[in-house]
Amino acid sequence: MGRRGVKWTPEPGHAAHRFAPTLTRILLLGLTSFACAGRADSTFSRSSTVTLTWDEDAVIGALDSEARFLVFLPLTAWNERGELEGRLARSWEPSPDHRELTYHLRTDVRWHDGAPVTAHDVAFTLKLLTRPEVAEMAPSTVESVTVHNDSTVTVRARSTWYSDQWWAVVLPRHLLENEDPNDFREWEFWKRPVGNGPYRFHRYVPRTLMEFEANPDHYRGKPRIERVVLKFASGAALTELLSGNVDAVPGVTLAQLRTLASDRRFEVYHHVSVEEARVIYWRTDHPILGDPRVRKALTLAIDRRGLLQLLDFPSDGPLVDGPFTVRQIVQGDLPEPLPHDPDAARGLLAAAGWIDADGDGIRERDGTELRFSAVVGGYFAQPGWQEMVIFIQDQLRGVGARMDIEILAFEIAIDRLRQGDFEAEIFWINVASVAWMQRSLGEGNRQGFKSPRVVELLDRAAATLDPVARDSVYKQLAEIFREELPVTFLFPDVWSWVAHRRLRGLSSPWRVDPLTYMEYLWLEDEP
């Protein structure tokens, strides 16, 4: 008996005949529901709603996310001129040593549930955030908080207060005082926050979105954009943007940037970091890199504006050679950066005894090649880093220096940096964090840099709360950095947002983040 295929025809009365009409009806009903599903009672009006992709975990209980500025007001905030301006605080005055700040609060701000915002809320928030169980701010940050009356509060701070205050928003005491601080991040409050800012919480759909509506009672007037939706789809940000489902996405990579820059629907905005810079740390007790002339020559050899161009960042952005404050970078109060001057670099290397005697393109001195390795951590895999590192390697080779690239996992790179087990490391510096700079360049630092003057200035920076005096300390630090070059500053870091052109009011480089500036933005539908 040969093999044959199975031929099956249902006989009359078979189950397939009995169920076919029912199945057809279910299918038709399903298709109809499917067609109607997206339109039923929709509250969305694209002309008045802005949708952004954001990380859910950066909304629920995360006070350090920009999303907090939609709902909550800080006491003060940086403006586009790099100055602190009042938000919840109408005015404030420092004590002569700037350790005490007395805030006079606005009396026209209310919590979204109608309760008045008072100085007791400020005191409650600071005490809450500095509790060890909450561990949001160091307990020693705030020495004391004195409430004089409902609208006046004095905060006596220690050194880190100054740099920390920008992010601290005020929380409602009347809703939170009985909550358990041990469960701070688990509070239901974060899922339906009651704030005092330009937008009110409207609804939260777990794993999907959080929606806010314009607060008609906002002290600066009702924001022009009626609704803001944070769509928790950060992993699919690019496709959401391309599909027209969202209006703006943060953290755009270089590859995405290049795709989107050519799309007429979108505008790319670049924000120059006021805190962080990409740098090369040099091991200053290294036999080659220990010579400041070599470090200076290597710095002069790198075309930093060319590097910005290569990464599709604005090439006219600020360049620095040392630490800077927010005011200095925003106001452009920075010294002229070292130029890109390969000839001067070659001259300096020759003066230091480094000559290419054998004609192989790499300089030597006493039989030693001008060669070192640079550690690059796991971020090498991030778009833009590979191009940046190869560009630097190529530029250094142009003046006769050979930089080998050592690509390591982030943890190992950090470990090597901490132990001083490196010759050069391409990494970040956080100039707003004096603690970071002290680790890198202060007493017993990990790169072998010995400068009692820098140690003294960093200690002063940590203790100086007067912004003008602090600027002065940073300027002195920058002068030493420019001469000694323990670190080559490549450029202040750049973050990019891409927004649909209908979202208006954003501008590079200081008004880039729609979450922070939502109340200043508006929508204009394109014809």
Added chain:
Amino acid sequence: MLKYTLKRLLLSVPLVLGIVTVTFFISHLAPGDPMDMYLEQPRQRQLDPEVIDLLRKKYGLDQPIHIQYVTWVKNIAKGDFGVSFRHRRPVRSMILEAIPYTLQLTILAIILDVLIGLTLGIISAVKQYSALDKTVTVGSLAVYAIPSFWLALMLVMIFSVNLSWFPTSQTRSMDYEYMSALGKLFDRLWHLALPVFVMGVAGAASTARYMRNRLLEVLNEEYIVAARARGFRERTVIVKHALRNALIPIITIYGMSLPFLLGGATVIETIFAWPGMGRLTVGAVAARDYPLIMATTTIAALLTVFGNLLADITYAAVDPRVSYDAPRRR
């Protein structure tokens, strides 16, 4: 069988303990400090070293490693996986939130895989060397060779970005809560369509090939020839005799897919911003969130152990020739 199962369960205890131990020590002996995410990570608010010390104490990182290990084992025995360093939330709550989403995806993907894979495999075997068989063979090989992330991205670009037929990501529409009950059901299915299709089709390609080969082997067995010689209809021979036997190893394979059920599909969940276990694991690895990494690894290991056990038990249950009971002494 009961004795065998109990024995296997008992043997699983040291195995699981070993896995937990290895996971713990690999995580803790790796270079770097878990608190580096707060100290050295760029683009994040720099925490005061005093706060870091508080967190270190809070998470028990100030204790010697053997104390940390004992605490960790005691806690996971109670189902407590600690607190996520990154999110500062209990890992258990995060996992319990993610599991339902992963199960929706993986169960439907397995159903699709079974339906398509088995059907095509059977048709292909029954109609061996026909045009249909060749098409199925080439098609399944092609789909099997396509990386699922590429297929997912292509489908998103075509059906979501360009045609707007399907959503690009997430589990439901933004106006989901305003929909009717039926609307909600279809909205969920609409969002499941692309990720389930990618996962299901990728699985079905290998299932179809496996099923075809297995069924062809069985169809050449003597008892099939005997059944045909006895005059049974071909459909009866295939469905009642060949298919049942061919399905035994397939059932075993599905038994071993238990880790996949909860482990999720990391790539697919990431592409579709699906808030399941896979995406949670990817985020944990990217942020070096050790408690979360250890928890997801431990769960995956446990599921692998029990998946194997389940497969062995199922194998014995469906195949009467297999017996795990000790042979009787004569």
